[in-house]
Amino acid sequence: MLNVVTVNTNPYEGQKPGTSGLRKKVKVFLQKNYTENFIQSILDANKESLEGCTLVVGGDGRYLVKEVVDKIIKICAGNGVAKLLIGQNGLLSTPAVSCIIRKYKTLGGIVLTASHNPGGIDNDFGIKFNCSNGGPAPDATTNHIYQLTTSIQHYKIVPDLVCPVDNIGVQTFKVGDREFVVEVIDSVSDYVDYMKEIFDFPKIRSLLQGSETRKPFKVLIDSMSGVTGPYVRRIFVSELCAGEGSVRRVVPLQDFGGAHPDPNLTYAADLVNEVKNGDYDFGAAFDGDGDRNMIIGRxxxxxxxxxxxxxLAAQLHRIPYFARVGVRGFARSMPTAAAVDRVARKLGKEMFEVPTGWKYFGNLMDAGRLSLCGEESFGTGSDHIREKDGVWAALAWLSVLADSGASVEDTLLGHWREYGRNYFARYDYEECAAEPCADMMRALEEKITAPGFLGSSFSSGGRTFVVSAADNFSYMDPIDRSVAAGQGLRVVFADGARLVLRLSGTGSAGATVRLYAEAYEPAEAGAEALRRDARQALRPLLDLALDLTQLQKYTGRERPTVIT
Known part of the structure; x- marks a missing residue:
């Protein structure tokens, strides 16, 4: 029989979860009791439902995941949890965690990830809690967890419990007078089985393999040494028979091979170059925990x-899942370009604009009002789970292409000819000094809310921009009426152009400033205008943004860390 031990501890400052959980440098989590405090606070925030419950546990394979899985097992055993479902070797993609929570109707899950942030002992780690709907905990829950971290005095643990997670199977332990069960599950199977229900795998397989009259459609799928590697291998190699040459970096590594596991043109440049210089029709990359995606064509x-x-909003009817369950509304995060809004209007669907953070989509999905949603930060997903889902997004694109017979580029050009084009760029200034960035946000808010700013005009690059709206974005959830204020500064112009400035909640150190610029080109502008280089099309607006925000002065940076 194993005994529960109560360990005295003291609170740490700054354990406030951000957009997607608590993210800090690994060495912060290595401080005495730091990780234990946060895990105990997650459990205490759910104490009314904890006795006899089941939780899902897994992470993206980055440095420290296995060690923290071991701590979670011991602390859950000490707090009355009846059962844990843990991915083999501690590995579960974030979308898979959501899938498993929903499939087995668990209380929720603890996800160990810092998403697209770098890994390794000198980089980032993260812990977040997902609720029983499979989605990230809402603000009320994360605020409760944070309050508990500020006053925690002890945690409960079973220090002598030894539970390896290398092999699939069930392990049962006697903790006091209770049974405690740990089931190590195949990290991939439940998720892949679900994808086969959503998509027509034989149809996608036929596209990839080709026929007597049609060349094989060649794909290159990059897991960026993150957790999606085993999922990608099972789906694209085993199920879709695309061949070993169709996948790259599919072995999860603790430091992601020294790379930054963020699927964009900067950090996934290896994939971009290989597709550009090779015979490929389609490329996709996923981030460390598998919830983000980048799509490229030939x-x-x-x-x-x-x-x-x-x-995808315009083409959902081509995906079997939506043909079966129907299409409800669409949603995007506030900084995301409004291209999907035009699709919603044409199809007569509800359209929602929410703050950045996937948790804001969950209530709309649970209420049956949302089918598809996305964020400009390379996140796309649907109501099949309650997380964004990179592999799902790639399969959704392949489903559309398999049904239409079009290429990626022709699909985009056809979309622009029908709806027009929303040119979009994001400038990221990472790990800046926090205080000057806060000063910048305050100064800009004062400027854009001052009397006379509405209706004012600015000239840049031979264009004139007239302000039609400006605010600090606030959102009231239409389901539970909760309010999220201070979500980003917006300036909207009469021609549909927009500027957005916000401080990101996904970094682990300093302040990350994100500047977003969007300009709309209507369909009737013609093919040449619709195919312009995005930076060229946005140059006047971006120059105006840098002048209006004084971003370079406040950040001390001449240029952004990343442009997407």
């Missing part, structure tokens, strides 16, 4: 996340 034709969302 010759590395880039699909912006905003365009990807809009195209």
């Amino acid at each position: 010759d590395a034709f880039f699909v912006t996340p905003s365009d990807s969302l809009a195209v």
Whole structure:
């Protein structure tokens, strides 16, 4: 029999979860009791439902995942949890966690990830809690967890419990007078089985393999040494028979091979170059925990996340899942370009604009009002789970292409000819000094809310921009009426152009400033205008943004860390 031990501890400052959980440098989590405090606070926030419950546990394979899985097992055993479902070797993609929570109707799950942030002992780690609907905990829950971290005095643990997670199977332990069960599950099977229900795998397989009259459709799928590797191998090699040459970096590594596991044109440049210089019709990359995606076509034709969302919204009828359950509303995060809004209007569907953070989509999905949603930060997903889902997004694109017979580029050009084009760019200034960035946000808010700013005009690059709206975005959830205020500064112009400035909640150190610029080109502008280089099309607006925000002065940076 194993005994529960109560360990005295002291609170740490700054354990406030951000957009997607608590993210800090690994060495912060290595401080004495730091990780234990946060895990105990997650459990205490759910204490009324904890006795006899089941939780899902898994992570993206980054440095420290296995060690923290061991701590979670011991602390859950000490707090009355009846059962844990843990991915083999501690591995579960974030979408898979959501899938498993929903399939087995568990209380929720603890996800160990810092998503697209770098891994390794000198980089980032993260812990977040997902609720019983499979989605990230809402603000009320994360605020409760944070309050508990500020006053925690002890945690409960079973220090002598030894539970390896290398092999699939069930292990049962006697903790006091209770049974405690740990089931190590195949990290991939439940998720892949679900994808086979959503998509027509034989149809996609036929596209990839070709026929007597049609060449094989060649794909290159990059897991960026993150957790999607085993999922990609099972789906694209075993199920879709695309061949070993169709996948790359499919072995999860603790430091992601020294790379930054963020699927964009900067950090996934290896994939972009290989598709550009090779014989490939389609490329996709996923981030460390598998919830983000980048889509490119032949010759590395880039699909912006905003365009990807809009195209899938217009083409959902081609996916068996939606043909079966129907299409409800669409949603996007506030900074995401409004391309999907135009699709919603044409199809007569509800359209929602929410703050950044996937948790804001969950209530709408649970209420049956939302089918498809996305964020400009390379996140796309649907109501099949309650997380964004990178592998799902790639399969959704392949389903559309298999049904239409079109290429990625032709699909985009056809979409622009029908709906017009929303040119979009994001400038990221990472790990800036926090205080000057806060000053910048305050100064800009004062400027855009001052009397006389509405209706004012600015000249840049031979164009004139007239302000039609400006605010600090606030959102009231239409389901539970909760309010999220201070979600980003917006300036909207009369021609549909927009500027957005916000501080990101996904970094682990300092402040990350994101500047978003969007300009709309109507369909009737013609093919040449619709195919302009995005930076050229946005140059006047971006120059105006840098002048209006004084971003370079406040950040001390001449240029952004990343442009997407």
